Amino acid sequence: xxxxxxxIGVNRHRLGIDGHGVVTLCAFTGCPLRCRYCLNDQxxxxxxxxxxxxxxxxxxxxxxxxxxxxxxDGGITFGGGEPLLNSCFIEEFCKICDPNWNITLETSxxxxxxxxxxxxxxxxxxxxxxxxxxxxxxxxxxRLSQDNLLTNLEWLMSxxxxxxKVTVRLPHIPDCNTQADVDHSRHVLKGMGVKNFDEFNYxxxxxxx
Ligand code: SF4
Numbered sequence: 001x002x003x004x005x006x007x008i009g010v011n012r013h014r015l016g017i018d019g020h021g022v023v024t025l026c027a028f029t030g031c032p033l034r035c036r037y038c039l040n041d042q043x044x045x046x047x048x049x050x051x052x053x054x055x056x057x058x059x060x061x062x063x064x065x066x067x068x069x070x071x072x073d074g075g076i077t078f079g080g081g082e083p084l085l086n087s088c089f090i091e092e093f094c095k096i097c098d099p100n101w102n103i104t105l106e107t108s109x110x111x112x113x114x115x116x117x118x119x120x121x122x123x124x125x126x127x128x129x130x131x132x133x134x135x136x137x138x139x140x141x142x143r144l145s146q147d148n149l150l151t152n153l154e155w156l157m158s159x160x161x162x163x164x165k166v167t168v169r170l171p172h173i174p175d176c177n178t179q180a181d182v183d184h185s186r187h188v189l190k191g192m193g194v195k196n197f198d199e200f201n202y203x204x205x206x207x208x209x
Pocket of ligand 1 (some may be wrong): 033
């Protein structure tokens with residue numbers, strides 16, 4: 001069966017936003033979470049999908065920036081939605097793209113472990129959208145169990161020489177967590193071996209009750 005995936009968009013020339021160097025952001029549709037303030041709400045709307053591509057078709061589309069990728073140590077960032085729901089697509093793409101491209105993943109890690117294991121050999125950098133490490137806050141905010149996230153994070157941080165590849169995003173979420181909660185998350189994550197953090201404030205765009 002043809003390995004096609006749906007994308008919200010494929011956006012070129014994202015400099016210093018979604019990874020190192022010149023980056024093309026490939027944003028998949030679909031996400032298992034239902035965050036109260038979803039930053040990419042269109043990823044839940046199948047009708048909003050404008051692109052359906054095979055890995056070879058995506059490669060054709062992004063190849064135009066090959067020289068920029070090589071000159072700046074840039075490459076492809078897979079985001080969404082949740083890119084790991086498309087782990088077979090990412091694996092196939094990485095097998096045919098230039099091995100010198102940097103492959104970055106923007107993920108919530110809330111998928112079965114097999115998806116992470118499948119793409120792990122190809123991914124150079126992870127931005128992990130952790131929400132909050134307090135289970136009650138996390139599950140209230142995302143409407144999903146934290147179990148997959150914890151399993152995947154423990155597995156990832158147990159891999160050799162991975163700490164420099166991982167940045168965890170620690171959001172201040174209005175009406176959901178406090179500075180003390182964010183500090184607690186950082187403390188727990190440091191205990192798991194995480195070294196790099198990106199602490200920031202959520203801007204509310206879509207509030208669901
Ligand atoms: S993980 Fe991201 S895309 Fe998914 S529901 Fe939350 S904010 Fe939206």
